[in-house]
Amino acid sequence: MVTTDFLKYVSLLYDKVRFPVQVVEQSGKIVYVNEAFTILWGYHIDELIEYSIFNDNVLKRSKILDKIFEVINGKPYTTIDYFEDSLLRSRDYAVPILRTNVFTIKYEDDLYIVMYHEDQTEMLLTEEEVKKARDASYEAERLKNTFLNVLSHELRTPLNIILGYSSLIKENLSEKISAEDKIYLDNLHSGSERLFKGITQMLEFAQIEAGNFTLNIETIDLISVIQNCIPNHQKLAAEKNIDLKTNFSHKKIFVDADILCVENALNNLISNAVKFTHQGYVEIEVSLLEEKNLAVCKVKDTGIGISTKYLDHLYQPFSQEDLNIGRNYEGNGLGLALAKRYIEKLGGSLLVDSIKGVGSTFTFTIPLNQSKYLTTIIEKDESEKSNKILMIDNSGETYQLIKAFLKNSYTLAHHTIRDFKLEYVQDSSFSHFIFDVDKNYWQQGILICKDIKRHDPFKRPIIIVSSEYIEDKIKEFYQAGATRFLVKPFGKNDLTKIINESLE
Structure with a gap:
């Protein structure tokens, strides 16, 4: 009871x-x-x-x-x-x-x-809403990546044709057309280059933010990487009468890094320095911080500088200091955001020291290679003296463009994927293999690359050309034995530079 x-x-x-x-x-x-x-x-x-x-x-x-x-x-x-x-x-x-x-x-x-x-009604309903929101976020991310892939493949190939042939027209007809027509051609080419750079930066940033960027750490010579980047900016520096110079503490500095990250970060920093400098110089300085086991690289300029108030927003994507900057200087505000993310992925840091109206210094660090000694052995064979290239290209469009680019330097032997035979690899008269890989033949292209690498007795360079830009996809070809990977669109200088570098 x-x-x-x-x-x-x-x-x-x-x-x-x-x-x-x-x-x-x-x-x-x-x-x-x-x-x-x-x-x-x-x-x-x-x-x-x-x-x-x-x-x-x-x-x-x-x-x-x-x-x-x-x-x-x-x-x-x-x-x-x-x-x-x-x-x-x-x-x-x-x-x-x-x-x-x-x-x-x-x-x-x-x-x-x-x-x-x-x-638990409210908690479970909230969890359900969170799950729906998370699923919606995953779907939005999937759709975004699909859109970016389509954007890359559908825009890069035609843009490659526009850039390639406009540069050829400029080169071949410069003496035959009027000054007014020359201005039209210059505007066409510069506008196409600007479009390509903007598309590339947005795609790279999207890949990093989505977590789809995978590092391929290897030992590289930082000095060589910088020297290879400088020619990309010499033309604009010369047009603006800016002295583009270097100051290296050592002839070679070996670091453990992803070469694509280092190149992209350097190109963005140097490009910004040249763009915002009207007189004086841009200097790339490299030294060692041995007690921290770091390589220190500084990109100095005597440009317009950055205000103290804006420094906190400097690395935000799509950010520019003010509207006047946005109108007077082309760009999408992604260069520094990308540079910072690339450097941080390598375990380094990117710092800035700037005075408005005086200039800026961007300093980044990269871990040094742990080995005290590094021996580089470069083997050269008779094939390097040849001026003949074997090219594999299904559509023939890229073949015609590259043939026009290299007409004064190399002769090209052309084959499609279907008629390519391994016995061609035994021919010692070729100095390089250039392979234009379409996304529809990606896996077949990887197998062909592996076969060339395995059966080539002279170990000649294999250069892959494609509109593919995703790092993980590109690295599939490096793992298959490719020497270099050239992303469309590219110009004559890009192609000849890679051909020459691949022999080093």
Whole structure:
């Protein structure tokens, strides 16, 4: 029999609890409910005199009674997910999602069942909304990557044709057209180059932000990388009468880095320095911080400088200092954002020191190679003296362009993927292999690259040309034995530079 002392006891325990609590005697009759129970269930204790949990058909059908009997028969406690009874079902609004803890207490030798209910409706609905939002985010990311892939392949190939032939027209007809027509050609070519640079930067940034950029760490000579980057900026520097110079503490400095990261970061920093400098110089300085085992590279300029207020926003994507800068200097504001991310991926840091109207110095660090000595062995064979290139190209468009680019330097032997034979690899008259790989023949292209690498007795350079830009895809060809990978669109200087470098 329920005593007044017992009711005072459970009231003291559960009256102030914010979760619904009900206490049931062994007959199944509810002897106590707290205020939270009354609010959620809609019943006071005096309205439950005729109710017994053991006669509740909802509890029977859902097997909840079986779990309650387990506790009555000695189990310390049990937890019931999605608890509901006929009392909750009789309400005019939706049944909440409850998690119920069931345990027993003894008072003066009498056993009572305590059911402690936690309303998880809001939490589970929130989790469901979070899951939907996460799924939507994954889908948006997938669609974005699909869009970027399509954008890359559909724009790079035609843009390559525009850039390539416009440069050839400029080169071949410069003496035959009027000054006005020459301006039109210059504008066509520079506009195409600007479009290509903008597309490339946006695609690179999207890949890094999406986490799809994989590093390929190797030992490289930082000095050689810088010397290879400088020609990309000499023309503009010369046009602006800017002295583009270097200052190296050592002839060779070997670092452990991803060459693509280093090249992209350097090109962005040098490009910015030349762009924002009207007179004076741009200097690339490299030294060692031996106690920290770091190579230190500085890109200095005597340009317009950066205001103190803007320094905090300097590396934000699509950021420019003010509207005048946006109008007077072309660009999308991604160069420094990309440079910083590339350097940080290599374990380095990028810092800036700038005075408005005086100039800027961007300093980045890269870990040095751990080996004290590095021997570079370059083997040269007779094939390097040849001026003949074997080219594999299914469509023939890239072949015609490269043939026009190299007409004064090399002769090209052309084959499609279908008619290419391994016996051609045994011909010692070729100095290089150039392979234009379409995305539809990607895996077949990798196999051909592996075969050339495996069966070439002279170990000649293999240069891959493609509109593919994703780092992981490019590295599949490097792993297959490719020497260099040239992403469309490219110009004559890009091609000849890679051909010459591949022989070093």
